[in-house]
Amino acid sequence: MPKYIIRRVFTSIPIILGVLTVTFFVINLTPGDPLAMYVNPEISPGIREIMAERFGLNDPLPIRYFKWIKNFLTGDFGHSYSHNRPVKDVLFDAVPHTLLLSSTSLLLSIITGIAIGVVSALKKYTIYDHLVTVLSFFIYAMPSFWLALMLIIIFSLKLRLLPASNVRSIDADTLTLLPYLWNRVQHAILPVFVLAIGNAASKGRYMRSSLLEVIRQDYIRTARSKGLPEFLVIWKHAMRNALIPIVTIAGLSIPFLLSGSLIVEVIFAWPGMGQVIINSIFNRDYPLVMATTFISAVMVIFGNLVADVFYSVLDPRIRFD
Structure with missing residues (x-):
């Protein structure tokens, strides 16, 4: 197993580099000037050139690409145009919030499903x-943004039971430990529920069929014929064996939780990767x-790897050489 994991990690490197390369050229070949959104249009051309030189926008595209790859491999993700901060700092602020939201909703959806x-x-x-079948199909087909807005209207605006954002x-900083933790839980209930309910419905259908x-x-007939209690048989x-498809689906759903959290984080003003990704695209913040594309690619590969590992744990017939 360790050799298989190491081999998968090394074979994933070319995939990640390919995704990043395609993304780099698609973004940088898009018409428009990223500095146009951040500088005063009335500044002198000289100052504009200085700023473009600072961000490396005057270099030819191949040179910019190799510089970016070199810096990226050394852990330097560059400087964010829109935040005027290192990209690493922006991600360090946003990633923990998204991990908390996604991991909690994933765990809840698996258990409930x-x-x-x-x-x-x-x-x-x-x-x-x-x-359950009718409700599962209804919930699975329900748009997450509509459900989020309905929950905000009902539980935040009408009943005033739960906070609507952040x-x-x-x-919260003035509260003691237990009230502070309860405050965090209250703010997480609605976004976690919105992310988990649809996934729980789909996993429940897969679990039933499996x-x-x-x-x-x-x-199973043999176990029952030996007189084993139905509880032990199940x-x-x-x-x-019934959990094998669920494990595969759960592993593959890890990256989709990130995409699903984009809308949910924006609606609930959750300061995670969702808002960072959307704002960076609209603001043409290339670095x-x-x-964020790199993190998404890593999550896809990590999800597949987790699914394969747990698949082999649940099914002893599966062996990785």
């Missing part, structure tokens, strides 16, 4: 199963766009 799928499979073709209150297929297998024999 598995629970719903198992109960639905064990009660197949009952009223509960039909009700990660904490303005006066468990129904597994419990029809011969070894949780000890059926669940492990920041490249850095």
